[in-house]
Amino acid sequence: MKETKIFEKPKSMVDVTTHYCPGCTHGVAHRLVAEIIDELGIQEKTVAVAPVGCAVFLYNYINVDAYEAAHGRAPAVASACKRLLPDHIVFSYQGDGDLASIGMAEIVHAANRGEHITVVFLNNAIYGMTGGQMAPTTLVGQKATTCPLGRDPKLAGYPIRMCEMLSTLQAPAYIARVSVAKPKYTLKAKEALRKAFQTQIDGKGFSFVEILSTCPTNWGLRPVDATNWLEEHMMPEFPLGEFKTPA
């Protein structure tokens, strides 16, 4: 019998155990980004901007030039880096607290300027690193440590749909929402990420991929149950699909 390896760790991924909780799909999103970097052959000219939040150690797992941005400011850091290094591929990787709460101004304006950066937005509807507080994307009725009875829209409004919101802007070139909860979604997520990076490489402008992701620990669910919960509850609120594609 002849054995051919058909799946292995991407070369640009560092060979270490991540700090993520068991079943957290940050790891899947990291791997997809690393696979794209390998497949596009851009490792040596890619710059990552890590957020504050669970993904702050992104640079420990993907071996590219990297910044660790202040909370929410990754799009500003990435914008400037890309303007100074236009031949490099610059992406930020941000969670929902980082991007849709404290960093709302930076993401909206980077998108509106049509910065030639790629933003990978992990939406797991909760603050992970700080221990499960309510996020701007927390679903109505979803319990979190700072809304123990569930998010009440009378007090805290409704979950923010970033893709829909950014799609109202003229400048962004590519906007898509995907998920990595199950393999069938993950395959599509990779294609969206590839398009996003290719959009930047082709000089077509701002690209944004929102990835619906699980947080089993703070959702209080077992990993497999979390993937089902995401399908049943998050997907209706945050529909998957492409919202903008380059002309």
Place this chain on the structure above:
Amino acid sequence: MAKGRVGVNEERCKSCGLCVAACPMKVLRISDKINSKGYRPVEQFKEGCIACKMCAITCPDVVLEVFLLEDDKACNA
């Protein structure tokens, strides 16, 4: 149907079970072993892998490698 095999980096596995749920042929399970972090790593406990990679695609910790198995004859032909 293609034949395959799943390789497990046992030290990296966090026992989350996503691959077990993802496998269409149900050839994976959480083993009785314990790794240095205290997790029980996944294992392929029976034949029947079809090299579809669903387990590796869903694994958040890049624990799995997937091999396609082919007859030498078929290869040479």
Place this chain on the structure above:
Amino acid sequence: MGKRFLMKGNEALAEAAIHAGCKYFFGYPITPQNEIPEYMSKKLPEIGGVYLQAESEVAAINMIFGAAGTGKRVMTSSSSPGVSLMSEGISYIAGAELPCVLMNIMRGGPGLGGILPSQSDYFQATRGGGHGDYRLLVLAPSTVQEAVDLTMLAFDLAEKYRSPVMILADGFMGQMMEAVEFNETHMDGLPDPAEWAVGYMKQRGSRALVKSLYLDPEELEAHNWKLQAKYAEMTKNEKRHESYLADDAEILIAAYGTVARIARTAINELRAEGVKVGLFRPISLFPFPYEPLEALPKSVKQILTVEMSCGQMIEDIRLGVGKDMPVSMYGRVGGMTPSVEEIKDQVRKALGR
């Protein structure tokens, strides 16, 4: 002598930065420094640089973080409330050891305060507006020519120490017009950005990390001591001051920036009356030039600090002279300025005349 240009202070600061090799500016409008970004928005595209108006000072300073991480010469400018907003980012820049030049054209505070000149951000600049044990190298020009020279120096020092350097000027300095010349200088032996900055992975063979997070307390302590060693090195090498008619003075006026030049006129007029008065003018506010205060001429019996604040630099003066030397303070604030006559009256009062 080189070619001289009549320029507004803010524009001269901007032009000096361009002469120093700065091609990248990120900022947000705020009075009274708007001529700096306006000048940059016109000039930088002409030389292949980048001018970008950020959505806020918060974004602007984080753009500086991103730009400075590439090792290229970058700057921003703002005024007091804007610098407060930038302070978090400045802490990150100091923590990540990035070189950049910051300009604070101070206006009156606190809060929204006013838009007229002030020196009330001395504490913020020299003690650190942001969190953590960091320092800015702070340079305070007193003329537009000195603003030009210090700006060029600031870029060299920022690279030398891989540290943010602040030009601390007041609104007068930004708005007044004076003749200036641009004398090219360049410090030798500055570190090569290829050794540490992003964008050189292929050439260097390893990636760069621009970061300030050290969760391991031993690592963070070591990082802090490394920064402190750098500040000690700055303190050893970069103290700058000017003394004027100090050698036989009975009373020394301590003032910096615009106030120092008003004080100089007062000193000249008082000298004409026979009053033995001199000037001590710190040029670097961090590191502060304490030594001349520790070894004052024997004739000096007291110090009068004059500031456009309620008394901030006076604390450094007191640290320098020790508890035996009487130190008094005269301040005008909120955009009000000490006049020559007021300073003369204060000197006479201090001397009991």
